[in-house]
Amino acid sequence: MIEECLVAEFRIEGDDCPLATATANADAAIDARPPQLRADGNVLIQFSAQPSDELSETLDADDRVRYLHVSHTDGRSNYRCLSKHPCVVHELVNAGFLVESMRYENGGATMRGAVVGYDVLRGVMEAAGRTVGVSLQRVYPLRTDDDEAVASGYELTPAQEESIRVAVEMGYFELPRTVTAVEVADELGISKTAFLERLRRAQGSLFGTMFG
Structure with missing residues (x-):
């Protein structure tokens, strides 16, 4: 059993994924859930942002985005779509990075999540080194009182x-x-x-x- 879980935060610059491109062109900030890679190669992404016609139009005009759907709740716009563009985050996930939150802004993204032990962290860092524009911002141990039971979320x-x-x-x-x-x-x-x-x-x- 692994005794220590680490919290890691990565910054991605220069990624040309649809969400990063949209925040650069529309001057918007996007909060996204971890992308889900489907068996057919498409990526299911769900995200939200402050209401912005420019952001919606930018995403709708992107050929890599399919089936874009927008709803509005609590003063924010909620988006769902499929993307044909592979996300950089999948490289880190495949190496063992457990993504918890993603925020896109100014053409870049900040990802926060967990890695189970230093051996896994080294593997994630090696994967980041093979990916353009990914850098580790900070890492620290997850305290026992920082985590909560999954059922209580x-x-x-x-x-x-x-x-x-x-x-x-x-x-x-x-x-x-x-x-x-x-x-x-x-x-x-x-x-x-x-x-x-x-x-x-x-x-x-x-x-x-x-x-x-």
């Missing part, structure tokens, strides 16, 4: 998670309440209605997970 969107975090930090859930919904919404840069909708959806997800 909550399906929150990045916007919902941010709304709850800011609300907690500002004292929205304190008794008596120290800030109003309007003040939290202003801090988030959204309307009161959007904040309350995010909060209700997040609470529904949390309570649904807790009570089945």
Whole structure:
């Protein structure tokens, strides 16, 4: 059994994948789930961003993107599509990198995830060395209190998670309440209605997970 798990963060520059290209052309930031490589060679990617017609049009015009679908929830645009372009991240995944989060911005990407032990890290680094523009930004041991049981994870969107975090930090859930919904919404840069909708959806997800 491996005793130590490491958290690693990689930066990718110069990758010409559709999401990196789109953030360079549309001046947008994209939060993506780890891509899923299908048996037919296509890559299923799911990601979200602030609403942007320019981003949607850029992706739709990219010949490497197929079946682009856009929905809107909690003030963000959620995208799903297939890509015919192989992602650099697959090279690292094949070497043992367990991707947890990906953020594309300014034509590049930051990936955060885990590697199980230093031997695996060395293999991932060798794979990164064979890939153009991949560099290790930082690595540190995963503390036992940093990890949570898989069954206790909550399906929150990045916007919902941010709304709850800011609300907690500002004292929205304190008794008596120290800030109003309007003040939290202003801090988030959204309307009161959007904040309350995010909060209700997040609470529904949390309570649904807790009570089945």
